[in-house]
Amino acid sequence: NAGVTQTPKFQVLKTGQSMTLQCAQDMNHEYMSWYRQDPGMGLRLIHYSVGAGITDQGEVPNGYNVSRSTTEDFPLRLLSAAPSQTSVYFCASSFQGSGEQYFGPGTRLTVT
Amino acid sequence: DQQVKQNSPSLSVQEGRISILNCDYTNSMFDYFLWYKKYPAEGPTFLISISSIKDKNEDGRFTVFLNKSAKHLSLHIVPSQPGDSAVYFCAATSGGSNYKLTFGKGTLLTVNP
Numbered sequence: 424n425a426g427v428t429q430t431p432k433f434q435v436l437k438t439g440q441s442m443t444l445q446c447a448q449d450m451n452h453e454y455m456s457w458y459r460q461d462p463g464m465g466l467r468l469i470h471y472s473v474g475a476g477i478t479d480q481g482e483v484p485n486g487y488n489v490s491r492s493t494t495e496d497f498p499l500r501l502l503s504a505a506p507s508q509t510s511v512y513f514c515a516s517s518f519q520g521s522g523e524q525y526f527g528p529g530t531r532l533t534v535t
Numbered sequence: 536d537q538q539v540k541q542n543s544p545s546l547s548v549q550e551g552r553i554s555i556l557n558c559d560y561t562n563s564m565f566d567y568f569l570w571y572k573k574y575p576a577e578g579p580t581f582l583i584s585i586s587s588i589k590d591k592n593e594d595g596r597f598t599v600f601l602n603k604s605a606k607h608l609s610l611h612i613v614p615s616q617p618g619d620s621a622v623y624f625c626a627a628t629s630g631g632s633n634y635k636l637t638f639g640k641g642t643l644l645t646v647n648p
Contacts, residue, residue: 427578454634465539465624465638466579473634481635513578517633523569524633526578 424449427527429514435533436504444499444530446514453519455497456481457489459510460529466513472497473519504534538562539627541639549647554612556642558625561606565627569636570599570610573622582623583610615646 430445448455453474458466458481468481472491486508488500497516501508511531515524540559548554558568566587571579585592585599585608592599598611612619622643626636 456634456636458636458638463544463640465541465626465640466636467638468635471634515578515634515636520631520633522633523581523584524636526571526580528578529576 426450427514427516427525429512429527429530431530432528433531435535436501437535438504438506440504442501442504444501444512444514444532446497446499446527447495448497448514448516448525449495450516450525451494452516452525453494454517454524455491456515456517456524457487457497457499458513458515459483460513461510469499469512501532504532506534508532509534536561537639538565539625539637539639541623541625541642543642544640545643545645547645547647548615550617551614554610554615554619554644554646556610556612556623556625556644558608558610558639559606560608560627562627562629562637563606564629565637566630567628567633568599568601568608569626569628570597571624571626571638572619573624573641579624612644615644617646617648620644620646 456471457469470489517524569584625639
């Protein structure tokens with residue numbers, strides 16, 4: 424199993440550009456989530472999904488969109504990038520119920 | 536308002552000694568707690584967890600203690616090894632919502648040879 428994969432690893436955007444961060448998992452997990460990590464901060468939840476076709480907002484959803492058309496994929500879209508979205512983005516997945524989330528390696532995004 | 540707090544940004548210990556990382560929480564609805572370890576340029580990896588029905592959980596060199604009345608948990612690493620040097624995050628969730636983890640800011644542990 425590849426686990427949770429994220430692409431790209433690094434990305435530089437100009438203010439106002441849009442892009443999609445890709446996330447895929449091959450563990451047949453029902454749940455998937457996106458977090459961002461900023462310096463000196465813990466991870467903060469952006470959006471999450473409890474199954475295909477079901478998404479909801481987390482703590483810091485503004486400026487981001489998600490969709491979940493398949494169990495495996497959970498892309499995160501930046502509609503109009505802003506410097507405040509410079510961060511490291513982590514995707515995670517888990518089975519339904521208590522238990523750990525498995526994290527991808529992250530995407531480091533810089534918005535200039 | 537931070538619901539999960541790790542008040543020590545860093546901790547330095549000697550190899551072979553005990554490392555104790557602390558975490559406090561304010562939300563009494565939290566019923567499941569996890570510790571993650573993170574190396575630079577990698578994603579967090581799960582280390583150990585504890586349910587609120589327990590007060591201790593052990594896995595090899597790692598033990599997590601939970602004091603519900605004090606809303607406090609701690610991670611003990613014995614003996615500490617240089618490879619344990621990483622950032623450790625405490626996380627919490629409730630009601631089986633393990634897709635919605637609330638994280639602390641992390642503690643950088645350095646184990647000196």
